[in-house]
Structures are given as C-alpha cells and as structure tokens.
C-alpha cells in the first residue's frame with residue numbers, strides 16, 4: 573500500500589499564526605477567552621482548553637480586563653467596538669488576508685459599487701466581511717447568483733476558502749447581467765493550492781482520505797472536490813473513524829487535510845494506516861510505506 577500525503581496538507585499560515593498567538597497569550601494571561609472556536613478542529617480545541625483557554629459564543633459574560641482572542645476569521649467593526657467598550661484586552665489574530673478582504677469590500681463601497689460577497693452566509697468569516705459594509709449581498713450557490721436582478725454596477729469579493737470553480741461560474745454568470753462589474757478574487761492561495769492538490773492527488777490514488785473538522789468549510793470543500801474526482805473519498809476527523817473495508821483491493825491512499833487540521837492529527841492517521849497495512853493483509857500485495865510528503 574502506498575500512502576501519499578499532499579504537500580500542503582494541514583495548517584495554513586494564517587491558522588498557524590492564530591494558534592501561536594493564542595498559545596503565547598495563554599502564557600501571559602490565564603483569563604484568556606476566544607470569541608468562537610479558534611479554529612474549526614475539535615481536537616485542537618481540546619488541546620487549547622487543556623492549556624487553559626476558554627471559548628465563548630457571546631460577549632455578555634466578558635468582564636473588564638479579560639483578554640479576548642479574535643480568531644483568524646475576523647469579526648465586524650461592531651464587535652471590536654463592543655469589546656473596547658467592555659474594557660477587554662484584544663488580541664487580534666485575524667488573518668491579514670481576511671483583513672485584506674475587509675479593505676477591498678469597503679473600497680468597493682466607497683467607490684459606489686453595491687457589494688456582493690460570494691460565500692456561506694453562516695460562516696464567521698463571511699459574517700465578519702458583511703459587517704464591514706452597509707448593505708451586503710451574499711450568495712453561496714449558483715441559483716442565488718442567478719436570482720440576483722440585472723444591475724448597472726456591482727462589486728464582488730469572496731470568502732477566502734471559496735471553491736474556485738464556483739467562483740469562476742458565478743463571475744461568468746454575473747458578467748452577463750451586470751454592466752459594470754468589479755471583481756476581487758479574494759480566494760486565498762492557501763485554499764486554491766490545497767484544492768488543486770486534492771484534485772490531482774484524488775485522480776492518482778485508489779482511496780482518498782480528507783482529514784479535518786466536519787464543521788470546517790475548507791475541509792468540506794476539499795472533500796467535495798476529491799469526491800467529484802474519486803468516489804472512494806472519505807472525510808474523517810481522526811484515525812478512529814477509519815474503516816478497513818474502505819481499502820479493499822486498493823494499492824494507494826492519498827491524504828490531504830484542511831487548513832485548520834494540525835500536523836499531529838495528520839501524523840496520527842499516517843501512522844495508523846502504516847500499522848494497519850503492515851504485512852499487506854488487506855490488499856494482499858505487501859506494503860510500501862511511503863508516508864513521505866509527495867505529490
């Protein structure tokens with residue numbers, strides 16, 4: 573059995589930065605709270621809880637002097653204002669690439685473009701972007717883009733983890749219904765690289781495993797892309813979910829992971845597979861344990 577791990581699998585730069593900022597902050601302040609889950613990965617959240625971090629959904633329970641981490645997804649200016657009014661110490665771990673989307677959306681609005689955000693309206697990043705503009709429109713499906721009225725002007729930004737194919741399809745459609753269209757492709761390169769690698773690797777191996785939180789938007793997209801190329805694709809959060817029957821007759825396994833999946837979780841899966849196929853009893857073809865990162 574050959575095991576191939578995509579080169580960019582796991583934490584992206586922005587998530588790594590946010591986790592490091594959180595860990596450093598915890599060393600200085602025991603009363604550190606994170607607004608929402610720092611990252612969409614249950615197991616990493618558990619690790620951070622053990623280090624002393626608490627996670628809160630609303631701001632009501634915050635007290636003056638509390639330290640609050642803003643996660644990489646960012647928040648709206650209203651949230652920042654409220655945190656300041658409460659007298660909290662803010663550690664802003666918003667990814668600079670997400671901040672760039674805020675800037676671009678505001679620029680479009682200043683230039684007089686109604687602003688459309690392509691992305692999931694329930695995702696914290698999209699909620700944060702929308703909070704920077706007065707009357708945001710949001711579309712997450714082609715049907716929603718189709719339903720938009722004909723317009724003379726429109727500015728577009730997108731969720732950094734948007735599916736590239738959806739973005740292309742949406743922009744092609746909008747070009748036919750908007751006279752003056754100004755588009756910023758704000759898909760993060762960390763996302764597009766992972767999506768490209770997932771597609772390529774899924775086409776080369778017998779079985780694909782996509783590791784990451786079931787609530788992680790970018791992991792789910794990697795899974796959808798992989799599944800469209802290779803029906804034997806499985807989205808797992810940890811090694812415990814792996815089923816031996818997935819690999820019947822397979823000779824190769826491809827692995828990728830979302831931008832919020834820590835390296836230690838990927839390593840656990842690779843090590844579990846290497847043990848599982850020791851002796852090659854499932855494939856009957858012996859073992860080739862190439863758990864290195866190659867693509």
Ligand code: SF4
Pocket residue numbers: 584585586587644667668669670732733760761762763831
């Ligand atoms: S995917 Fe890109 S934009 Fe999002 S946190 Fe990572 S580096 Fe930042």
